[in-house]
Amino acid sequence: MEPYLLTATECVEKFKDGSLTVEAYARSLLSRIEQRDLVVKAWxxxxxxxxxxxxxxxxxIPPEQRGPLHGVSIAVKDVMYTKRMPTQHNSPIYKGDSPEVDAGSIIVLKNAGALLIGKSATTEFASAKNGPPTCNPHDPxxxxxxxxSGSGAAVGDFQAAIGLGTQTGGSTIRPGSFNGVYSMKPTWNSVTREGHKIYSLTLDTTGFFARSVDDLDLLADVFALADDETNTRRAFDVxxxxxxxLRTMAxxxxxxxxxxxxxxxxxxxxxxxxxxxxxxxxxEFDNMPEWHRIIMDTEARPVFLPEYRIAKEKLQPFIAGHVENSTNISRAAQLAAFDGIAxxxxxxxxxxxxxxxxxxxxxxxxxxxxxxxxGSPAFNIIWTALHTPVVNIPGFKGxxxxxxxxxxxxPRFHDRHLLSxxxxxxxxxxxxxxxxxxxxI
Structure with missing residues (x-):
């Protein structure tokens, strides 16, 4: 088996028993990327x-000093700050921008021994519009x-074992489904968001892409996800x-x-x-889609005010409209949305x-x-707003x-139960x- 085909947990085992070096693994991944990225455009x-x-x-690194993610390849969504790599948000405002700081999630991953492959493609400021040129690996x-986009496609195309994403509407679960991989949106605010470009403080959640639940479990360990119950790690019997x-209002x-x-x-x-x-x-849950829209629009208003003030002409109209309150959302409506969802x-x-x-x-x-x-996040926004953990499971086809x-x-903070x-x-x-x-191929 070519090393690039390995899941994260399979990589860890091979690095432990000495049957594979990280350098050989990295060269296999780079060869795969060279072969495929002209088609997929994940990076x-x-x-x-x-x-x-x-x-x-x-x-x-001596074996006894290696971390739990030693050598595992990671695709990092390009809204997360990374030393030695630019963070550009797919925006002309930040083209070539390289702040020398790591996001909190990157610090955790580096400490665990992860191999950062590169910055994966995203929509402009991780918004709902203006997709990058990234293509679906199963049909370009x-x-x-x-x-x-890039993180889901990179994992789906075996260009990385793990992908980091974020979700404000459906940006982790939907690419998981489209690319045929597992994806997880943990309970809101259970994984560090420090050093990310936030779209909505109430909605944004760091997300994961992988090709197995064991890999998601490995990430849950690294990011210290824990339930109150002590028996959630044992095998679950269907x-x-x-x-x-549940079909929902969508x-x-x-x-x-x-x-x-x-x-x-x-x-x-x-x-x-x-x-x-x-x-x-x-x-009363039928109000959720509208409440989600109100919260996303109003919380994006102060988030993008700096870019609006310094480079309005470089912002897509959709994002500038947040700052200008182009949809005329009142503060009363904003409060009603906050309180209704809570x-x-x-x-x-x-x-x-x-x-x-x-x-x-x-x-x-x-x-x-x-x-x-x-694609539409219609089936995702309810869970994003409710802050529950969600995992996309592949296996079906259209x-x-x-x-x-x-x-x-x-339920919230039952992430480990959900993974089992x-x-x-x-x-x-x-x-x-x-x-x-x-x-x-």
Whole structure:
């Protein structure tokens, strides 16, 4: 097996037993990137010499001093500050900008021994519009999703084992589905956001991309995610478990691929001895999409005021409109959105806590064609605003053979419980859902 095909946990084992060096692994990844990136365009910045420099230094660390992510390759979304690499936000305002500081998440990863491959492509300031040129590795005519486009595509195309993303609407879960990988949005504010360009203080969450739940578990260890319960790390058995099947208020937008995936998932779980109950949310949750829009628009207003003041002409109109309050959102409406969502968070915790997990759509359907529109976050924004942990699980496919994932949701700060459930469910969905991961040449 070529080293670039390895998952993060497989890499760690090979580095431990001495059957693979970090330098050999890095050279395999760089060869893969050279072969594929003209098609996928996952990277905003990549310096092969710096990658090899890091790899050689990691190989010199004595085994007893190596971190839990020793040598594991990471794609870093280009809204996170990184020493030795520019942070440009896909904005002409910051083209070539290289602040010599690491974001909090990068400090944690470096301390754990990670190998930083490069900065992955994003939409401008991780916004909902103006996608980068990144293409879906399974069909270059389609989007990889946004705004964590490059990270999702890099992991999906075996150009990195792990990807870092962020989510304000659906920018971790949606690219996970479109690229056929696992992606996780942890409980809000449970992973450091220091040194990131924030879009919305209330909504932004650091996210992860990987090709296995074991890799997500490894990241959860590194970032010290912990539940109150002490038994969440033990193996989860689908047989006898109880799942909620929740279509949400966005269901009228669902396409045939997502509709089929939900039906198939319910059938598969029942065949494995699980109880699957279709549920609906109380009617007050119907306000969630509008409340999310209000919070995102109003919190972006002060965030982008500096760029607006110094370079308004270089901002896309969508972002300038936040600062100008072009949608005329009142402070009263902003308060109503804050209070309305806050009141529903304990409600959803109670509902989700009655089940092993909630199963819900990740996307409207398979990735749409074109790169300018990165797809709709309609099925993601509710969970972003409610601050719950969410994991996209791959395994299903749409009418054109493109991957479609489903989301599993748990109450806030039940991240490790959710991962234990996802490990068991993911194994089943990947084996029986109908979509198989491929390494495209």
């Amino acid at each position: 905003a910045y990549l310096d092969p010499a710096y990658v090899i420099e890091q790899a050689k230094a990691l190989d010199q 005519t389609r989007t990889p999703g946004g705004s964590s 047989k006898g478990a109880k799942f909620a099947l 269901w009228p937008e669902a396409g045939p691929g997502t509709i089929a995936a939900m039906d198939t998932a319910a059938g598969i779980l029942r065949q494995h001895g699980a109880e699957v109950e279709s549920i609906e949310l109380p009617p 009141a529903l968070r304990p409600v959803i915790d109670k509902i989700a806590g009655s089940y092993s997990a909630i199963i819900t759509p990740s996307v409207i359907d398979e990735a749409p064609t074109g790169q300018e529109h990165t 009418e054109h053979g493109m991957p479609i994932g489903l989301s599993l949701v748990a 459930v996802c490990k068991a469910v993911g194994t089943i969905f990947e084996a029986e859902g109908g979509w198989k991961r491929q390494c495209h």
